[in-house]
Amino acid sequence: MKQKNSLNPDLVVASALRIVDEQGLEALTVRKVADEFGVTPMALYWHFSNKEALLDAVGDAVVSALREPDTALDLEPYLREAMTSLVDTMRAHPSATPLVPARLLVNEIGRDLTEHTLDKLILAGHDVDKAAAVAHYALMIAMTLVTGEPGAETSVKPAERDEAHEAKLALLQSLPQERYPRLRAAAPSMVVCGDSDDYYGTAIDIFVAGVMADVRALNA
Numbered sequence: 001m002k003q004k005n006s007l008n009p010d011l012v013v014a015s016a017l018r019i020v021d022e023q024g025l026e027a028l029t030v031r032k033v034a035d036e037f038g039v040t041p042m043a044l045y046w047h048f049s050n051k052e053a054l055l056d057a058v059g060d061a062v063v064s065a066l067r068e069p070d071t072a073l074d075l076e077p078y079l080r081e082a083m084t085s086l087v088d089t090m091r092a093h094p095s096a097t098p099l100v101p102a103r104l105l106v107n108e109i110g111r112d113l114t115e116h117t118l119d120k121l122i123l124a125g126h127d128v129d130k131a132a133a134v135a136h137y138a139l140m141i142a143m144t145l146v147t148g149e150p151g152a153e154t155s156v157k158p159a160e161r162d163e164a165h166e167a168k169l170a171l172l173q174s175l176p177q178e179r180y181p182r183l184r185a186a187a188p189s190m191v192v193c194g195d196s197d198d199y200y201g202t203a204i205d206i207f208v209a210g211v212m213a214d215v216r217a218l219n220a
Helices: 009-023 030-037 051-063 075-092 094-104 108-123 128-147 158-173 181-191 196-218
Strands: none
Touching: 009 030, 009 051, 009 094, 030 051, 051 075, 051 094, 075 094, 075 108, 075 128, 075 196, 094 108, 094 128, 108 128, 128 196, 158 181
C-alpha cells in the first residue's frame, strides 16, 4: 500500500493503469485505486471528479506514449511507422485499448499523428473523406489486432485463458479431418499466436500495401 502523502494525479493514474493491466478495464473502480493509497474514495475526487475523468486520464496516459514518425518520410514508410506506433502503444496496455479512440484526438500527440497522416494521404491523392476513412481504418485495425491477438484476447480474463484455449483447441481438433483439414492443422496457431511480432508486422504490411495500392489506382 502506498503512503497517503504520495497521492498525486500522476501516481493515481499509474495505479489505475496497473489495475487495468493486471485485472482488466472492468475491474477499475475509484475505491480500488483509493485502497492502493490507503485513503477513502473521496480523497481521489480532489484530482478526478468521477470515474469517467479517471478513465480519461488513463486513456491519455496510454496515448501519450505514441511515437510520431518523421514527417519527412514518404507516405508508405510513414504509414508503416504510424501503424507500428499505434500497435506498440496498445500492446503495452492491451486492456486499456478501448480507451484510446476517445482520447486520440483530445491528446496533442494523437492529434499531431492524425493531422500528419491525413496530410500525407490527401497529398497522395485521397480526398478529405477518404483520408479520414483510411485514418479510422488504421485505428480500428490496430485495436482489433491487439484486443484479439490469439491467446491474449482481452475479452478473456487472464486467469481463465488457459482453460479457454484448451476448450477452443479441442473443439477445432474435433472437427472432421476430411472436411476441415486446413482448419485442424492451423488450430494451434489460431488459438495461441506463436510469434506476436510476426503477427503484428504482417498485419501492418498488409494494411499499408492495401493503402498504397489504392493510392496507385487513384493516380493511374
